[in-house]
Amino acid sequence: MALPPPDPQFVLRGTSAAVHALRFSCGGQEPDVPVLFSGSENGFVHVWNLETHRADTALDGHGRKSVYCVETMGSRNRLLSQGRDQRICLWDLAEGRTSVTDSVFTENVGFCRCSLLEVAEGRWLMATAARALQEVQVLELPSKTSVCTLKPEVGAKLGMPMCLKLWQLNCGSPPLLLAGYEDGSVVLWNLSMGKALSQLVCHQEPVMSLDFDSEKAKGISGSSEKVLSIWSLNEQQNLQVYKTHKLVNAGISDITIRPDKKILATAGWDHRIRIFGWKKLKPLAVLDYHTATIHCVCFSDHRNPSGRLLAAGSKDHRISIWSIYTQT
16 A cells, blocks of 8 residues: 655745745765755855755845745855845855846846756856847856857747756766757757757646656746646757656646656645655655745755655745655
8 A cells, every 4th residue: 555645844934035046065075964956036045054944045136026046056155145136146145245246137037947057167058038029148257257148040929038958968068058948848948059959848837847768868848828748859969759647637747757866746736735755757746835835855965865855845935854764
């Protein structure tokens, strides 16, 4: 008989607003005490201590406009946050600092989360939706120099970019970008050529979130519909539909594949987190705690597998923390 789904290990309260972004940081020089960053609708980035279950710091850099993306840059002290104030803020939190060290003004009014990729020690690429409706801008950080602007062909009606994923096969291979668009398409872009390599219509509605497993050359996307679309990339770098999975309820805000590529989690408009096996997309669990839309899900990268966690942030102002590793 299947075991009943677990309760959250604990719940973080105190953001006083809907939670739109989450990012764990488990590395660092000190022992493996993880930190969780959250971005809220009231403009704050909270730094959560997962031992005390309280926020150690609240960072205020977005003029009280909603924060919808938070990323770490190599260490827990280097942070990036993106808000509805059309700014991407860079933070250096070493020695207790809490002020913005640099920022990028995107001039984009949407809510497409930027994507980061470390291409060399201390050198990052950042893809972000640009000022022009259908365009994506790629910058190098920390220099903020422009790498390329990705523009769909004349006449292509992709609409706004909704979600982005920078990736590369290995350290020496050229970086590529997967972008989900308003028309339901996923497009694979070559950054050095500045052109689209492949396009696939995955959904009837805007692509709300996607994730990609570069080892298996396989990705997954969700939209406001009742369908998860799984697609693959062949050796000619053409995207093709691999399979689809019908959901009970419509609406997926976020999808993330666990770093070990064994399972994935979805954030549902139906207030539920769903866990699937990544190999065959077998439904494994429905985690039911929240009382409103779940906006984001994030896996931790603890060195010790038994310590790894899943966090979910919701419109109900709460962050639920789950341990979903089977105890052997």
